[in-house]
Amino acid sequence: MKVLQPASWPRPKGYSNAIEAQGRTIFVAGLVGWTAEEVFEAKDLPGQFEQILHNLMALLAEGNAGPEHVVRMTWYITDKQAYLAGIKQIGEAYRRIMGKNFPVMAVVQVVALMEDDALIEIEATAVVPD
Numbered sequence: 001m002k003v004l005q006p007a008s009w010p011r012p013k014g015y016s017n018a019i020e021a022q023g024r025t026i027f028v029a030g031l032v033g034w035t036a037e038e039v040f041e042a043k044d045l046p047g048q049f050e051q052i053l054h055n056l057m058a059l060l061a062e063g064n065a066g067p068e069h070v071v072r073m074t075w076y077i078t079d080k081q082a083y084l085a086g087i088k089q090i091g092e093a094y095r096r097i098m099g100k101n102f103p104v105m106a107v108v109q110v111v112a113l114m115e116d117d118a119l120i121e122i123e124a125t126a127v128v129p130d
Helices: 045-062 080-085 087-098
Strands: 024-032 070-077 104-109 120-128
Touching: 024 045, 045 070, 045 087, 045 120, 070 080, 080 087, 080 104
Parallel strands: 070 104
Antiparallel strands: 024 120, 070 120
């Protein structure tokens, strides 16, 4: 995996603008912040975010992959203000689970998600080197 970053551009904080990768690809569907039993234990966005990352790690492990292989994440949030208010907790959970891997990302505010109690949904792509 190689981060593509023009020398004249400022380095983005918490994500990458572009990544080049080769290998076996794992596509992860939109994950919400519920447990394996489909229970939303966390009622706040940071808590649901952390659960999503745990769910993502469980799925990646099934493909012999880990957080270092994630190259793309798209986050769908229902409340921009809740996201901004929880950004410190979100960042702490991210670093604890994902480490120093900063894939390409987009965060999009949406009107609602399919699960009524979901505050955030994340899709991801991982590439495991050959």
